Amino acid sequence: xxxxxxxxxxxxxxxxxxxxxxxxxxxxxxxxxxxxxxxxxxxxxxxxxxxxxxxxxxxxxxxxxxxxxxxxxxxxxxxxxxxxxxxxxxxxxxxxxxxxxxxxxxxxxxxxxxxxxxxxxxxxxxxxxxxxxxxxxxxxxxxxxxxxxxxxxxxxxxxxxxxxxxxxxxxxxxxxxxxxxxxxxxxxxxxxxxxxxxxxxxxxxxxxxxxxxxxxxxxxxxxxxxxxxxxxxxxxxxxxxxxxxxxxxxxxxxxxxxxxxxxxxxxxxxxxxxxxxxxxxxxxxxxxxxxxxxxxxxxxxxxxxxxxxxxxxxxxxxxxxxxxxxxxxxxxxxxxxxxxxxxxxxxxxx
Numbered sequence: 001x002x003x004x005x006x007x008x009x010x011x012x013x014x015x016x017x018x019x020x021x022x023x024x025x026x027x028x029x030x031x032x033x034x035x036x037x038x039x040x041x042x043x044x045x046x047x048x049x050x051x052x053x054x055x056x057x058x059x060x061x062x063x064x065x066x067x068x069x070x071x072x073x074x075x076x077x078x079x080x081x082x083x084x085x086x087x088x089x090x091x092x093x094x095x096x097x098x099x100x101x102x103x104x105x106x107x108x109x110x111x112x113x114x115x116x117x118x119x120x121x122x123x124x125x126x127x128x129x130x131x132x133x134x135x136x137x138x139x140x141x142x143x144x145x146x147x148x149x150x151x152x153x154x155x156x157x158x159x160x161x162x163x164x165x166x167x168x169x170x171x172x173x174x175x176x177x178x179x180x181x182x183x184x185x186x187x188x189x190x191x192x193x194x195x196x197x198x199x200x201x202x203x204x205x206x207x208x209x210x211x212x213x214x215x216x217x218x219x220x221x222x223x224x225x226x227x228x229x230x231x232x233x234x235x236x237x238x239x240x241x242x243x244x245x246x247x248x249x250x251x252x253x254x255x256x257x258x259x260x261x262x263x264x265x266x267x268x269x270x271x272x273x274x275x276x277x278x279x280x281x282x283x284x285x286x287x288x289x290x291x292x293x294x295x296x297x298x299x300x301x302x303x304x305x306x307x308x309x310x311x312x313x314x315x316x317x318x319x320x321x322x323x324x325x326x327x328x329x330x331x332x333x334x335x336x337x338x339x340x341x342x343x344x345x346x347x348x349x350x
Contacts (some may be wrong), residue, residue, distance in 0.1 A: 063140030073101030085156020095337035114258030129262030233329025298328030
């Protein structure tokens with residue numbers, strides 16, 4: 001019989017991951033006290049970084065995980081799931097969530113597998129970083145929360161996850177906001193060489209392909225993550241407190257396994273779960289996305305990202321692309337929360 005990961009470990013993870021975030025942070029509860037279903041003009045003006053905590057978190061067993069997540073807004077509001085990437089965490093949406101909650105939406109922001117207090121239910125479960133596995137996590141979470149359909153928003157890994165859910169399970173996705181557009185990939189494409197300049201942008205992927213890279217990332221994960229933040233958002237002047245709130249989430253004991261497997265799988269250097277083979281075949285055909293979608297891109301995104309002109313044709317439903325200016329980098333929802341929240345509100349009402 002499989003043994004359940006014990007509660008002491010889960011509570012330790014929760015405490016360790018939230019130590020920095022719990023100190024002297026503002027509560028989001030005030031913005032959800034009087035939810036309104038008003039218009040887009042009601043979005044308040046504020047400086048990004050205003051909301052520094054989600055307050056108390058929730059957890060629920062979903063699929064192979066015990067998922068830790070933040071929830072704000074009215075319980076009976078239309079659902080919005082906001083999905084973070086690497087090396088980020090739910091703080092990506094600390095300012096976005098209250099804006100959506102104040103407009104009457106029920107906002108769910110989960111820690112992805114390998115991040116924060118989210119943990120596997122069983123010790124023997126394969127620590128799989130496959131993109132399709134992360135998408136199944138979202139479907140399982142929606143099932144556990146009894147959410148039939150939701151608007152999905154995502155950035156980085158979270159955008160790819162939202163893309164996969166929208167493509168494979170469109171009945172679960174009412175609409176979508178995706179930073180950097182269409183990010184569905186395949187191992188076959190991952191094996192194809194790029195131009196030298198493009199390969200240079202993916203330097204960390206090759207580092208992770210080596211055992212030296214795995215050991216190095218494990219040893220220096222906080223410094224590594226800060227470097228990625230700086231390279232991906234070269235004009236974002238985040239302070240140490242902002243970074244530290246997220247860096248604590250990288251101490252999850254499964255974090256390195258998930259990250260390394262994700263990038264090795266993309267290059268065809270690691271096997272995936274055989275049970276996901278049919279899903280991967282469907283994704284390898286690069287299916288179109290038919291749900292209403294707004295894609296966003298920052299004008300100072302220093303991370304590898306596709307040209308919007310290339311992926312526009314992959315969205316077969318109502319579609320719009322927006323360039324967000326003023327030095328906005330890769331972590332767009334945290335750097336430009338109003339622009340991201342506005343896109344969610346607009347696409348959710350189509």
